[in-house]
Amino acid sequence: MLGLKLPTDPRWVNIVEKNIEEILTDHAYCEQKAASTAISLIVTHPEYSDLVTAMTALAREEMGHFKMVHDRILARGLTLGRDRKDEYVLKLLTFFPKGGSRLTNLTHRLLYAALIEARSCERFRLLSENLEDKELAEFYRSLMVSEANHYTMFLNFARQYGDRKVVDEKWQNLLEFEAQIMKDLGKKETMHG
Numbered sequence: 805m806l807g808l809k810l811p812t813d814p815r816w817v818n819i820v821e822k823n824i825e826e827i828l829t830d831h832a833y834c835e836q837k838a839a840s841t842a843i844s845l846i847v848t849h850p851e852y853s854d855l856v857t858a859m860t861a862l863a864r865e866e867m868g869h870f871k872m873v874h875d876r877i878l879a880r881g882l883t884l885g886r887d888r889k890d891e892y893v894l895k896l897l898t899f900f901p902k903g904g905s906r907l908t909n910l911t912h913r914l915l916y917a918a919l920i921e922a923r924s925c926e927r928f929r930l931l932s933e934n935l936e937d938k939e940l941a942e943f944y945r946s947l948m949v950s951e952a953n954h955y956t957m958f959l960n961f962a963r964q965y966g967d968r969k970v971v972d973e974k975w976q977n978l979l980e981f982e983a984q985i986m987k988d989l990g991k992k993e994t995m996h997g
């Protein structure tokens with residue numbers, strides 16, 4: 805349903821379980837970046853009223869997720885660490901050429917966002933099904949549902965604003981590219997590592 809071409813190696817969860825502090829810190833920043841992306845889309849494309857409305861709600865929802873993760877960090881007697889470099893996202897964002905029209909740029913950003921939501925959703929599903937800590941597993945199950953909705957929302961906006969055929973073709977190409985990146989990942993205790 806997510807369209808991903810390469811599933812994450814389930815052993816990734818074993819790596820994560822050995823360092824819950826690390827995954828929580830990385831995850832907290834994923835939520836913060838998702839909120840930042842929503843705000844940034846409002847600033848760069850204010851004339852797309854449907855998008856602005858949706859991104860307003862999304863920014864709040866993602867910061868709500870950030871709060872939930874941060875509260876869990878505090879409950880464990882920990883302090884939020886510094887932001888980690890997200891190699892996965894950095895590589896992914898090199899796929900579409902820079903430049904082009906504002907609309908082309910918008911559809912590219914929407915497709916990137918859709919894919920990051922889809923992969924995050926897949927990772928949350930793995931955590932929800934395999935973590936020994938059942939309370940944390942349940943937390944990831946609820947987030948998985950939210951991220952699946954975000955994935956469809958971003959993809960639908962890209963199809964709505966861009967040329968449907970062109971957008972679908974770009975989406976398929978981006979999925980192929982992402983699968984290549986994923987081949988080297990699934991070995992670190994970060995959300996996309």
Ligand SMILES: [Fe+2]
Nearest residue numbers: 835838866869
């Ligand atoms: Fe989220």
Ligand SMILES: [Fe+2]
Nearest residue numbers: 838921951954
């Ligand atoms: Fe999300």
